Amino acid sequence: MRIIISNSSQEPIYKQITSQIKKMIMTGELNPGDSLPSIRNLARELHISVITTKRAFEDLEREGLVETVAGKGSFVSQYNREIIKEKKMEMIEEKLANIVQESKSLGISPQVLQEMIKLLYEEG
């Protein structure tokens, strides 16, 4: 498991943790039932505050991706495939939104953009 914290990033540290753990769950690097490090252990390893890691884990719990069992620690949830698919769709939407933004700023029309996506899709 790999978590890298950037101190110069504009993104708050707790978000850096949640997004990296989420990514590992999405990509299948972490599987349902896998145990996560304890909040305090992770804080010690990364030299960050306990409250920051706690918040990251709480966010993951709220999204249904992680479960914490008192006395046993935190685990990747036995989530269903629908949740994952939804999350992945969200991720794609987010990326597309960025692409649309950039295309707009370059004056690329929706038709041209669609054409580009179509071509890429067929190539893949």
Place this chain on the structure above:
Amino acid sequence: MENNILEVKDLKKSYKEFTLNNLSFKLEKGYIMGFIGPNGAGKSTTIKLIMNLINRDGGEISVFGLDNIKDERCIKQRIGFVYDENHFYDELSITEMKGIIAPFYKGWSDKDFERYLKDFDLPPRKKIKELSKGMKTKFSLAVALSHDADFIIMDEPTSGLDPVFRSEILDILASFIQDEKKAVLFSTHITTDLEKIADYITFINNGELVFSETKDSILENYALVKGGKELLDDGVRRELVGIRENNYGFEAVTSDVKKFRSQFKGDIIIEKPTLEDIMLYTVRGSKNA
């Protein structure tokens, strides 16, 4: 079960030229608190009051839920204290000094102490007066960690320590709070890497509390603001602290970035602040006021 390791309530202490004014804050077990403020803000006075080394003029202090004066002896068994001034006998060696300190503590462990001496590269036979400032602090920390304390208090621990050892202290302190039953309070007038692991920051200036909150919420609510001087109307000034104007523009901090963003329309740079920025601008703001 008592959840607070430390609770300071309406603490007062007056000197001729300085007053610690109704200071209140608390620290839960399982967490690390950074106690920050400029020189002369009252940090050491507060710590001395907690340790009952000086008499308070008012207020209450409880440690582990016990009164810090009435139950002083019992409390001090469980506190590891790292003090920035040398309070050891100069002519004794490290081992001789340990021989004097150890009997005071019921929970003393020679094994722990020897391990820390080794970890910290402290030569047991060297005399205290021959130790550098950094080595004295290391010795003091080794003592503080060797009697099964539940609460570590450090007054300006980083002065005289090199960055490598400061980073090691981060590991030591983070390990110390792993079991969720212990806590750490350290004071500092310069912001250092120690704050990386602080859960809470208590900031005092001129004997008054500025804030005592989680570090994350402070860093989320405060922001560094920069822009052209033409933007500084009365409304904007009210939202800013410690404004520094130069020939080309201004810099300041705001303590409520959301409100600032929503009220302010125009060309301005809003940046993530460091604790040092927040301290610097707040102190400047109070001097100008």
